[in-house]
Amino acid sequence: MQTTILEPLFNFENLVKPVHHSNGLTGQDIISVSQFDRARLAYIFSRAHEMREMVGRVGSTDLLRGFILACLFYEPSTRTSASFIAAMERLGGSVIPITQGVQFSSVSKGETLADTIRTLEQYADVIVLRHPETGSVQIAADYANVPVINAGDGIGEHPTQALLDLFTIQEELGTIDGLKIAMVGDLRYGRTVHSLTKLLTQYRVSLRFVSPEILRLPLVIMNEVIDAGLDVRETHDVADVIGDADVLYVTRVQKERFSDLAQYEEVKNLYEITSELLTKAKQKMVVMHPLPRVGEIHYNVDSDPRAAYFRQVKNGMYIRMALLAAVLGKA
Numbered sequence: 001m002q003t004t005i006l007e008p009l010f011n012f013e014n015l016v017k018p019v020h021h022s023n024g025l026t027g028q029d030i031i032s033v034s035q036f037d038r039a040r041l042a043y044i045f046s047r048a049h050e051m052r053e054m055v056g057r058v059g060s061t062d063l064l065r066g067f068i069l070a071c072l073f074y075e076p077s078t079r080t081s082a083s084f085i086a087a088m089e090r091l092g093g094s095v096i097p098i099t100q101g102v103q104f105s106s107v108s109k110g111e112t113l114a115d116t117i118r119t120l121e122q123y124a125d126v127i128v129l130r131h132p133e134t135g136s137v138q139i140a141a142d143y144a145n146v147p148v149i150n151a152g153d154g155i156g157e158h159p160t161q162a163l164l165d166l167f168t169i170q171e172e173l174g175t176i177d178g179l180k181i182a183m184v185g186d187l188r189y190g191r192t193v194h195s196l197t198k199l200l201t202q203y204r205v206s207l208r209f210v211s212p213e214i215l216r217l218p219l220v221i222m223n224e225v226i227d228a229g230l231d232v233r234e235t236h237d238v239a240d241v242i243g244d245a246d247v248l249y250v251t252r253v254q255k256e257r258f259s260d261l262a263q264y265e266e267v268k269n270l271y272e273i274t275s276e277l278l279t280k281a282k283q284k285m286v287v288m289h290p291l292p293r294v295g296e297i298h299y300n301v302d303s304d305p306r307a308a309y310f311r312q313v314k315n316g317m318y319i320r321m322a323l324l325a326a327v328l329g330k331a
């Protein structure tokens with residue numbers, strides 16, 4: 001038998017700078033953006049930069065070789081699941097993907113979330129979980145002895161999306177403080193809006209919330225914004241914000257969260273960002289979207305340099321690489 005000596009693809013030690021002594025994330029669950037203060041955000045962002053540099057130079061490394069991630073999704077996903085899988089594999093780890101197929105797992109036989117989690121932790125070093133019930137990821141984390149990362153809990157939070165959203169704003173515009181950020185669409189059910197808004201209360205930003213009456217931002221989150229002393233306004237009309245927004249964060253109306261589909265039909269097509277509308281926007285601004293889009297950003301916007309949503313997608317992989325490395329103690 002021929003023996004091959006496996007050389008690491010990339011020597012990560014050369015990239016890691018000594019500023020990363022203590023990030024406090026090792027072994028931690030990631031449940032909410034409230035776990036991230038500005039120092040921790042700066043740490044994750046600087047690691048994400050390193051990940052981008054590493055991927056650009058050599059594509060992958062062996063930092064997480066021997067580690068296994070279980071990716072458990074009880075709701076549909078393309079970007080969040082794929083980027084966690086790509087993140088783990090680019091760091092040399094492996095994945096148990098129960099993503100497009102909980103219907104093929106024992107969940108379909110009636111197994112409880114607790115038992116599924118207690119099973120997966122026997123195999124995996126970290127679990128990424130998306131579930132339709134708000135608060136369910138915290139409950140799963142309470143059962144698990146390995147770190148659990150929230151990939152969206154119903155209409156609750158989506159912390160890793162908010163980290164990549166904030167990172168994208170910083171990358172695109174060079175700052176976060178001082179910006180006017182408008183969020184458009186389903187502010188009531190959109191968990192990405194909830195997490196990003198909470199995270200932004202740590203910055204000196206102006207917030208503009210654009211939605212129909214029935215999809216306004218939940219009061220409890222609005223109160224956090226007000227308590228933080230931010231300049232905030234609500235409106236039904238994108239025309240009120242398009243001229244001076246630095247960030248236009250557009251979201252899908254979350255059909256699956258409506259109990260009354262007639263209500264969904266009333267509000268589903270209220271907003272459409274088009275290249276014509278963007279002629280009224282600043283030259284230096286960005287249009288973002290957590291995706292998937294279902295008509296709220298016209299395809300004629302895609303070629304506009306201000307359309308940042310696919311760059312935002314890529315940033316998601318770097319941020320998740322940084323988080324996995326931190327949680328698994330490879331800081």
Ligand code: NCD
Binds near residue numbers: 079252
């Ligand atoms: C979002 C989600 O699942 O919350 N997508 C994502 O994770 N990138 C937004 C949505 O589903 O509309």
